[in-house]
Amino acid sequence: MRTSAVARILAGCVVPLLMWCASGAPASGQAQTGGAIRVATNAEPTTFDWMSSTATATRLVAWHVFEGLFAIDQQYEVRPLLAQGYTVSEDGLRYTIKLRAGLKFHNGQPVTADDVIASLARWGKLSGGGQETFKYVKGMRAVDPGTVEIALSAPFTPLITSLGDPKQSAIIVPKAIAERAGLKPLEELVGTGPYIFKKWTPGQEIVLARNPAYASRTENWGGITGRKVAYADEIHFFPVTDPQVRLAGVSTGQYDLALELPPDLYAKVTANRRLTADIVKVFSWTGVVFNKAHGPFTDVRLRQAVLYAMKNADLMAAAAGPKAFWQLDPGLFFPEQHDVYSRAGADVYDHQNLDKARSLLREAGYKGQKIVVMSTKDYTWNNNTAQVLVPEMQAAGFIVDSQVYDWPTLLSRRTKPEMFDIFLTGFSPSIDPTGVIFFGKTWPGWYKSEALDQALAQWGRTPVTALEARRKIMDQIQTVFYTEVPVAKVGNQFGLEVYNDHLHGYTGYFDVRFWNTWVTH
Amino acid sequence: MARYAAGRVLALVPVLAVVGVTVFLLIHLIPGDPASVILGSDASQAQVAQLRTALGLDRPLYVQFVFWFEHVLRGDLGSSIFLRQPVTRAIWDHLGPTASLTALAEALALAVAVPSGILAAWKRNTRFDQGFMMLVLLGVSIPSFWTGLNLIALFAVAVRLFPVAGYVSPLAGVGPWLASLILPAVALGFTQAGLVARMARDATIDVLAEDYIRTARSKGVREPRVLARHAFRNALIPTMTVVGTSLANLLSGAVVVETVFVLPGIGNLIVQSISRRDYPVIEGVVLFVALVYVVVNLGVDLLYAALDPRITY
Numbered sequence: 001m002r003t004s005a006v007a008r009i010l011a012g013c014v015v016p017l018l019m020w021c022a023s024g025a026p027a028s029g030q031a032q033t034g035g036a037i038r039v040a041t042n043a044e045p046t047t048f049d050w051m052s053s054t055a056t057a058t059r060l061v062a063w064h065v066f067e068g069l070f071a072i073d074q075q076y077e078v079r080p081l082l083a084q085g086y087t088v089s090e091d092g093l094r095y096t097i098k099l100r101a102g103l104k105f106h107n108g109q110p111v112t113a114d115d116v117i118a119s120l121a122r123w124g125k126l127s128g129g130g131q132e133t134f135k136y137v138k139g140m141r142a143v144d145p146g147t148v149e150i151a152l153s154a155p156f157t158p159l160i161t162s163l164g165d166p167k168q169s170a171i172i173v174p175k176a177i178a179e180r181a182g183l184k185p186l187e188e189l190v191g192t193g194p195y196i197f198k199k200w201t202p203g204q205e206i207v208l209a210r211n212p213a214y215a216s217r218t219e220n221w222g223g224i225t226g227r228k229v230a231y232a233d234e235i236h237f238f239p240v241t242d243p244q245v246r247l248a249g250v251s252t253g254q255y256d257l258a259l260e261l262p263p264d265l266y267a268k269v270t271a272n273r274r275l276t277a278d279i280v281k282v283f284s285w286t287g288v289v290f291n292k293a294h295g296p297f298t299d300v301r302l303r304q305a306v307l308y309a310m311k312n313a314d315l316m317a318a319a320a321g322p323k324a325f326w327q328l329d330p331g332l333f334f335p336e337q338h339d340v341y342s343r344a345g346a347d348v349y350d351h352q353n354l355d356k357a358r359s360l361l362r363e364a365g366y367k368g369q370k371i372v373v374m375s376t377k378d379y380t381w382n383n384n385t386a387q388v389l390v391p392e393m394q395a396a397g398f399i400v401d402s403q404v405y406d407w408p409t410l411l412s413r414r415t416k417p418e419m420f421d422i423f424l425t426g427f428s429p430s431i432d433p434t435g436v437i438f439f440g441k442t443w444p445g446w447y448k449s450e451a452l453d454q455a456l457a458q459w460g461r462t463p464v465t466a467l468e469a470r471r472k473i474m475d476q477i478q479t480v481f482y483t484e485v486p487v488a489k490v491g492n493q494f495g496l497e498v499y500n501d502h503l504h505g506y507t508g509y510f511d512v513r514f515w516n517t518w519v520t521h
Numbered sequence: 522m523a524r525y526a527a528g529r530v531l532a533l534v535p536v537l538a539v540v541g542v543t544v545f546l547l548i549h550l551i552p553g554d555p556a557s558v559i560l561g562s563d564a565s566q567a568q569v570a571q572l573r574t575a576l577g578l579d580r581p582l583y584v585q586f587v588f589w590f591e592h593v594l595r596g597d598l599g600s601s602i603f604l605r606q607p608v609t610r611a612i613w614d615h616l617g618p619t620a621s622l623t624a625l626a627e628a629l630a631l632a633v634a635v636p637s638g639i640l641a642a643w644k645r646n647t648r649f650d651q652g653f654m655m656l657v658l659l660g661v662s663i664p665s666f667w668t669g670l671n672l673i674a675l676f677a678v679a680v681r682l683f684p685v686a687g688y689v690s691p692l693a694g695v696g697p698w699l700a701s702l703i704l705p706a707v708a709l710g711f712t713q714a715g716l717v718a719r720m721a722r723d724a725t726i727d728v729l730a731e732d733y734i735r736t737a738r739s740k741g742v743r744e745p746r747v748l749a750r751h752a753f754r755n756a757l758i759p760t761m762t763v764v765g766t767s768l769a770n771l772l773s774g775a776v777v778v779e780t781v782f783v784l785p786g787i788g789n790l791i792v793q794s795i796s797r798r799d800y801p802v803i804e805g806v807v808l809f810v811a812l813v814y815v816v817v818n819l820g821v822d823l824l825y826a827a828l829d830p831r832i833t834y
Contacts, residue, residue, distance in 0.1 A: 044793065046555075046558050046559045046561075046603055047559050047603070052560065052572075053559055053560055053561045053564075054560060054561035054562065054564055055560075055561035055562075056561075058561070125571075126568070127568075128563065128564065128565050128568060131567075131568075167563060168563075182575070183571055183572065183575045184572075184575045184576070185559060187605060202603075202604050202611070202614070202615075202785065202790075202793075203615065203783075203785035203786075203789045203790060203793060204687070204688060204783075204785040238686075238687065238783065239783065240686055240783050241780055241783075242780070242781050244670055244673075245670075245673060245685060245686050245781060245782075245783065248673050248674065248677060248678045248685045248686075249685040249686060251678055252677060252678055252681055252684075252685055254684055254685050254686070254687070378796075405552075406553070406796070407796070408552070408553030408554070408557065408558055408796065408797070408798050409551065409552040409553045411553060411557040411558065411562065412553040412554055412557055413552055415557070415566050425562060426562075427563075428563070437563045437565075440565050442565040442566045442567040443563075443565045444566060
């Protein structure tokens with residue numbers, strides 16, 4: 001009796017209060033226009049030209065401003081963006097790409113086939129993927145102002161995938177701007193995206209403003225294409241190098257989202273009810289890159305010996321900390337990338353066998369030459385991995401000279417074959433085997449393989465619709481990867497982004513995007 | 522005095538020339554180049570070579586040096602590879618936050634350190650003096666980034682009095698500007714206060730043992746007056762030396778504090794430029810900092826004469 005009276009009183013007070021709250025409080029589920037999204041980033045872009053740079057810091061700002069003909073969706077499949085669609089001639093040598101109607105650049109100028117041709121020509125010279133693709137491109141012509149035709153010298157089915165690759169993307173800019181920039185990074189930042197480049201105060205902030213004339217697609221494809229609504233008036237990117245400060249800022253509401261926090265801070269994040277942790281699983285994989293142009297690792301048996309010397313779980317625990325932030329997986333691609341993912345090589349990957357490693361060393365006639373392993377402390381995970389790799393290699397019988405440099409020095413030294421034997425790096429997601437960076441013959445490591453060339457050529461001839469055939473070729477490519485070991489894969493490393501309850505509609509992806517996202521400050 | 526000052530200013534020229542040449546050679550001799558940084562880690566060797574040519578970095582070092590030196594002689598420090606602006610403009614844009622930060626840090630340090638140093642000398646060997654010496658030791662021992670992170674945790678996260686990081690221009694309001702600088706200034710000034718306070722205490726102890734202090738006391742001059750009128754001014758000269766030299770050191774402390782608190786000052790500019798190998802900015806900023814060092818030291822030397830009539834030039 002007493003309990004029910006108390007319950008009635010409570011219900012009388014609490015229910016109206018809850019109803020008032022529900023009616024008065026902003027409904028976070030309902031999109032709101034206005035305000036500014038404030039993002040604490042870990043690095044400042046060195047350029048905003050997404051075609052020039054492969055850097056994440058460039059991409060995550062630039063893809064709000066620039067767009068390509070095609071782009072990847074939430075499932076990492078390539079779909080049209082500025083393109084309405086495309087057709088391929090029966091012989092696979094002629095691609096006709098139609099532009100969507102009503103597309104305009106931020107300067108008000110309409111997007112035409114001439115802009116597309118000038119932009120793609122620049123991409124073909126500037127970007128790694130573009131250079132690879134343009135080996136097959138015989139010519140481009142404007143069929144009409146809204147249609148481009150690309151003629152190939154030989155079938156190259158990854159053409160559309162390559163055009164939608166988010167690394168050094170084939171962004172479309174006005175013809176005059178593309179020609180003025182040439183091979184230098186773009187200085188005039190005029191794109192077609194949902195946000196316009198407004199201001200950059202070096203060391204302080206980058207400001208993007210909503211593009212009121214943005215012509216959005218209507219499909220809910222997610223990723224970098226489909227429907228994009230710019231709810232926020234502005235996006236502010238603040239370069240905050242210290243991760244503790246990024247976390248403190250997002251905790252107090254000074255920032256809405258903090259990028260790339262170290263896994264050590266995960267417990268702090270989960271302890272705060274206002275914060276949401278987004279563990280990014282398609283993020284990066286850690287690799288041990290061998291110098292295949294000079295020194296001991298020109299011998300494949302020594303590369304295989306390192307593979308058998310590695311205990312991947314220990315390496316990943318050192319690199320990424322808690323188990324929630326890494327995964328042992330043999331794939332060149334991530335399990336979420338269904339079309340290209342393969343488990344070929346699983347019988348070799350993460351199979352530490354020191355006896356086998358030692359026997360490979362003997363077979364190769366290794367005479368105790370010093371192995372130079374380069375790592376950097378600029379990225380904690382990088383040097384941490386080296387700290388475990390070096391004793392593992394020593395246990396197998398290698399004599400190792402561990403050298404630690406700042407990142408720009410490492411970048412420079414790795415271009416000189418006589419300077420190193422191994423360096424450690426992280427590989428951000430690729431979307432097609434032709435875009436795997438270390439398959440490039442001029443990328444540091446200098447991998448040359450007839451078996452791989454044949455497999456990639458076969459991949460390039462196989463129609464994108466022949467799923468089973470492509471799966472087999474992908475297995476073949478990955479088998480070559482585990483036989484020739486140009487790079488010893490360590491494991492998949494996850495990222496940690498954190499946002500607070502001011503940010504709504506946010507969906508995780510391999511890098512952050514802020515269209516279809518709104519704030520309630 | 523004018524002749525002395527003119528001589529010191531003239532001596533600046535060879536100093537800056539040596540600094541300029543050394544920095545140019547050192548920065549170009551260490552590995553790493555802007556093209557690799559711009560293109561990112563996935564760029565191929567061919568792409569890096571292509572951009573190096575486009576940026577003119579493939580020219581022989583002596584050609585680059587002659588080109589740079591000629592322009593420096595004309596007052597042109599070149600243009601930043603990344604910031605898309607002249608180096609002089611970049612320095613000017615980043616000067617405001619650093620000047621504000623160092624001025625505030627120095628003011629806070631002096632306001633706390635000088636009176637407490639004199640007081641500790643006066644209360645020599647008491648509990649106050651012992652406590653003071655412990656604080657001073659903490660001040661000079663604790664790195665400013667650690668102080669900064671703790672100040673953020675305490676005054677920006679636990680008690681939300683100040684922003685976590687970032688800089689607000691004084692044009693946007695004096696209140697927000699000060700709020701954005703208080704925590705970094707305290708972090709930076711803590712070390713400075715330790716140095717100054719110790720010197721103020723030691724100098725005051727020495728002065729308090731002088732005959733003229735004993736004479737003043739024997740004439741019945743009250744203790745506050747002895748301290749303020751007789752001891753303070755004489756203790757100020759060695760203290761000023763520390764203030765002068767450490768004011769220039771504040772600039773190096775600002776490098777760390779500006780990075781922690783995301784202040785777009787000269788320190789942040791140099792750190793970013795080194796990690797990007799933005800050669801023209803590194804060369805320009807180092808020349809500028811060398812100039813500040815020399816000018817501050819000259820200013821301190823001239824100030825001695827103003828403070829102590831016994832010193833003449």
